[in-house]
Amino acid sequence: MDIKLKQSAPVEHIPPNEIKKEMLTDYPVKVARKRAKQIVINTRNEDGSVPEVQSNVRTIPGIISQRGCCYAGCKGVVLGPTRDIINITHGPIGCGFYSWLTRRNQTNPADSADGQNFMPYCFSTDMQEQEIVFGGERKLKQAVQEAYDIFKPKAISIFSTCPVGLIGDDVHAVAREMKEKLGINVFAFSCEGYRGVSQSAGHHIANNGLFKHVIGLDDTVGPGKYRINLLGEYNIGGDAFELERIFEKCGITLVSTFSGNSTIDRFANSHTADVNLIMCHRSINYVAEMMEKKYGIPWIKVNFTGAEGTAKSLRKIGQYYGDSELIARIEEVIAEEMPAVMSALDDVLPRTTGKTAMLFVGGSRAHHYQDLFTEMGMKTLAAGYEFAHRDDYEGRHLLPFLKADADSKNIEELTVEQDPVKFRPRKSPEELACLAAEGLTFSEYQGMLAEMEEEALVIDDISQYETEKLIELYKPDIFCAGIKEKYVVQKSGVPLKQLHNYDYGGPYAGFRGAVNFYQDIDQ
Numbered sequence: 001m002d003i004k005l006k007q008s009a010p011v012e013h014i015p016p017n018e019i020k021k022e023m024l025t026d027y028p029v030k031v032a033r034k035r036a037k038q039i040v041i042n043t044r045n046e047d048g049s050v051p052e053v054q055s056n057v058r059t060i061p062g063i064i065s066q067r068g069c070c071y072a073g074c075k076g077v078v079l080g081p082t083r084d085i086i087n088i089t090h091g092p093i094g095c096g097f098y099s100w101l102t103r104r105n106q107t108n109p110a111d112s113a114d115g116q117n118f119m120p121y122c123f124s125t126d127m128q129e130q131e132i133v134f135g136g137e138r139k140l141k142q143a144v145q146e147a148y149d150i151f152k153p154k155a156i157s158i159f160s161t162c163p164v165g166l167i168g169d170d171v172h173a174v175a176r177e178m179k180e181k182l183g184i185n186v187f188a189f190s191c192e193g194y195r196g197v198s199q200s201a202g203h204h205i206a207n208n209g210l211f212k213h214v215i216g217l218d219d220t221v222g223p224g225k226y227r228i229n230l231l232g233e234y235n236i237g238g239d240a241f242e243l244e245r246i247f248e249k250c251g252i253t254l255v256s257t258f259s260g261n262s263t264i265d266r267f268a269n270s271h272t273a274d275v276n277l278i279m280c281h282r283s284i285n286y287v288a289e290m291m292e293k294k295y296g297i298p299w300i301k302v303n304f305t306g307a308e309g310t311a312k313s314l315r316k317i318g319q320y321y322g323d324s325e326l327i328a329r330i331e332e333v334i335a336e337e338m339p340a341v342m343s344a345l346d347d348v349l350p351r352t353t354g355k356t357a358m359l360f361v362g363g364s365r366a367h368h369y370q371d372l373f374t375e376m377g378m379k380t381l382a383a384g385y386e387f388a389h390r391d392d393y394e395g396r397h398l399l400p401f402l403k404a405d406a407d408s409k410n411i412e413e414l415t416v417e418q419d420p421v422k423f424r425p426r427k428s429p430e431e432l433a434c435l436a437a438e439g440l441t442f443s444e445y446q447g448m449l450a451e452m453e454e455e456a457l458v459i460d461d462i463s464q465y466e467t468e469k470l471i472e473l474y475k476p477d478i479f480c481a482g483i484k485e486k487y488v489v490q491k492s493g494v495p496l497k498q499l500h501n502y503d504y505g506g507p508y509a510g511f512r513g514a515v516n517f518y519q520d521i522d523q
């Protein structure tokens with residue numbers, strides 16, 4: 001492709017297939033063939049379906065990927081935001097140290113009577129050669145005992161790092177023994193970093209562990225007329241606080257969030273809620289599915305990113321309950337919140353309209369944040385996830401047709417059955433059918449492609465090389481990724497907005513979050 005053309009042609013005029021070709025041209029043949037399946041031009045097939053995006057496959061060795069490891073997904077992402085469980089990293093000190101307070105999942109200890117908050121601490125067994133050679137179970141038991149003696153927590157969880165799997169420490173046996181001995185909940189995760197192709201494996205393992213060891217332990221039905229759980233919301237930059245504010249205003253009771261601003265007691269009680277709302281499908285859909293099977297709680301996909309999405313998601317809750325009082329209250333709240341949003345938007349629109357963005361983030365935000373850019377009149381030229389699966393791109397309906405590969409077979413699939421006592425269908429089949437006829441979809445997620453413009457580029461597990469190539473060819477006005485990519489991208493003259501940790505800003509969820517986002521992007 002001619003360099004001059006690249007620089008002078010308006011972005012829309014470079015055909016995406018040429019961009020794709022250009023991105024692959026310098027790769028060795030085998031690498032190019034593999035990457036070609038992960039670089040996809042968004043189109044619609046005749047039947048309206050979207051193209052296949054190869055994903056959740058191993059990164060090619062030598063390629064600089066954005067991905068993290070299985071341990072990060074389990075310990076950091078899903079369990080990390082729960083303030084009153086002591087999370088012990090069983091491994092050499094680096095894994096514990098580098099996962100210590102690096103994700104901006106906030107919490108409010110004043111929410112619980114005991115005020116317990118272990119999140120600022122880093123607990124690790126600090127394995128040495130001694131343990132690698134002779135086994136680390138003894139040291140792990142000591143660590144659990146020591147943590148208990150000092151802090152008297154309600155629960156302790158153990159996270160395995162790579163060497164633990166290699167030397168074969170039985171962390172689950174240690175957990176059982178210590179649970180018995182201490183009389184508190186102690187549970188362990190076999191979430192060794194190598195156990196999957198990315199952190200996504202760790203999400204699944206964390207979901208399984210929570211389901212087996214915590215969810216369903218406390219049957220007390222608390223107060224509240226409309227009792228919901230919010231799944232896949234991790235309170236990055238205070239997002240969950242903004243959503244809690246909105247729910248409270250609407251008169252909706254939040255039983256538990258998985259896992260932003262959460263506590264173990266709330267997890268234990270979460271099976272008493274009326275419905276599960278799913279924000280981040282990738283990280284928590286397993287819990288939603290298992291709770292539906294075991295307890296009869298239906299789940300609905302929501303998106304509280306963007307003011308429109310927030311209003312739409314609140315209306316879905318109203319529709320689910322079909323309660324005129326709640327529906328009216330939700331409309332009042334939307335009407336109260338929207339003027340501030342619209343005025344902030346009016347302010348930035350003259351400067352943001354027509355600008356272009358690219359988003360390469362995680363397994364959910366690269367999709368959801370497109371809504372905020374759309375509200376600002378901006379166009380998403382290209383987007384992709386780091387570790388999502390095909391259902392997050394193409395829609396959940398294709399799950400039954402996906403083959404499990406060697407890597408996903410590493411992860412335990414729990415066999416879940418209806419609980420003989422605790423199963424309670426929240427809606428009758430007739431009611432569910434009626435709601436479906438009204439357009440409320442359950443257990444469904446359309447994925448990223450269906451909501452993206454045709455001709456947009458969708459790239460799974462983008463490499464650093466491809467990032468630089470994309471920027472050179474497209475010259476976007478803003479690039480969204482994380483801290484590892486930030487400064488390299490900015491050195492090319494393109495601003496990078498961190499959508500993992502929000503560059504120390506936020507919240508970006510809900511109504512007030514949308515206002516923050518408009519203003520930060522405008523800057």
Ligand code: CFM
Pocket residue numbers: 073077103199232234236280281282283361362363364365366499500501
């Ligand atoms: Fe879900 Fe997340 Fe994300 Fe994720 Fe993450 Fe995150 Fe993310 Mo960073 S749970 S998939 S593993 S929304 S930590 S809060 S921002 S990559 S897009």
